Amino acid sequence: MRRYTITVNDTTRVIDVEAVGADVFRVQLDGRLIDVTLDDHRDLAHSAVTPAVTPRPLGAGGSATAGPGADRGATAVGREPARAAATPAPGEPPRATGAPAASGSPAPGGGGGRDKMTAPMPGVILTVDVAVGASVRRGDTLMVLEAMKMKNELKAPKDGVVAEIYVTAGHQVKFGETLVRFES
């Protein structure tokens, strides 16, 4: 856990930041707990924390989803490098043909940072059961991740249309790596 004391004008605030995962933080501010998810930095996923990243509140107490984060000036700074660097990763599946165009345009998404599915733990992708352009419902199995010799079904976190798939069967993935991006 890290504690920051930040003074804005004359108001001093103490903020406790606890890293829960590579892109998930628990922030305590004035006794309020806020869950923070780092913004989508597709190609920076391998670096656990990038300084340019601005946390985006998922909502007080983790209840509501984030508002239109792009409106915040600070957030926009963090977003730009990611967009610019969003070239297809090496080893990208050929089926992601619609990808370059899609990745060039920002995907604001009302659901905040939930317009993607990331790897919940390190492992190997066994099968990819969905194709680009397919519309999926929350709970549909998108792919199977083998971790610790166990097959884990990764299911769609939300309803949506698959915009990009970043992995193929046999792909070794790290924690937090983006697997699928959804169109908003």
Add this chain to the structure above:
Amino acid sequence: MSPDTLHYLLQGVQSITWQSVVMIAIGLLLIWLAVTKEYEPLLLLPIGAGAVLANLPLSPLVGEHGMLQTLYDMGVGNELFPLLIFIGIGAMTDFGPLLENPKMVLLGAAGQFGIFLTLMLALLLGFTQPQAASIGIIGAIDGPTSIYVSNQLAPELLAPITVAAYSYMSLVPIIMPPIMRALTSAKERAIVMPYTSREISQRTRILFPVVVTLVVGTLVPFATPLIGMLMLGNLMRESKVVERLTGASSNELANVVTLFLGLAIGSTMVGPSFLNLSTGLILVLGLIAFCLDTVMGVLFGKLMNVFSGGRFNPLIGAAGISAFPMAARVVQREAQRENFDNFLLMHAMGANAAGQVASVVAGGVLLALMGAS
């Protein structure tokens, strides 16, 4: 043709006893469980085959110089086989999830309570102290440890204890979930715990088996053979310089020894010594030990949930019972049933690996207690 000739020719048929028929049926049942249900097939199939072969009338396999007897003398009577298997288990076990989350050690310890509770229960039922300790060790939910301990303390109970240990291990996915659900609320089961991606350096990974061996070996000398072999396998794995040895230990050696061990254990399942009341009691007590372990693990998980301010999913406690890696998989499955976005597998694996080590230590402690008495 004299009556004697007929007698010699029909010797086999005449030597059939009801006990041997029952034991052959039990052996076939184990084979059936292995083949159709895939319950620990790697062990139950050879054990079943051993039981069938040993109980055929006048089986030459079990007499002096019989193959099964030779296997038994070679590696079960002197504890060699379980130790060789432990090298393989060490070579296959990734202690990374435990090193990422060292507090899981507590759950591994909590998962061993069933051993001691069952031990007391067995004492109440009239088993001798060494016998009770051997029965309790079923609660370690770890095959080689059970074999190792029971063979030292109560060799006469080796067969039923081994069969109980492996049968219940294979029933992990059936026995554990109802207990886990009964003890936790849906809200607790749905607690999301993201994966903590802490990088573990290779130095730490190499030091871990060395330090554990030195510490455990010094504190619990009776556990030295088991922990030493487990950690030797792990050291070979993590050192990454003897990949041939690691591969041989986790594949060829483990497979060959598993076959030998299964056959030898099966051959001890001979009618008169197996078909008695104590076998039935052992099967019941083993199940109780298993359930108590799970209960204690989950309850301890709930305790950790309280201390962490509601951020710890108590299901993970169930993985502390050992039964590596099935228990961790059951935890993952249960958590996902409640919330498919929840991946507890890595946490559960940490607790599970801790349970593995704790089982060995518990076995050593039991041996020390009984050796002292």
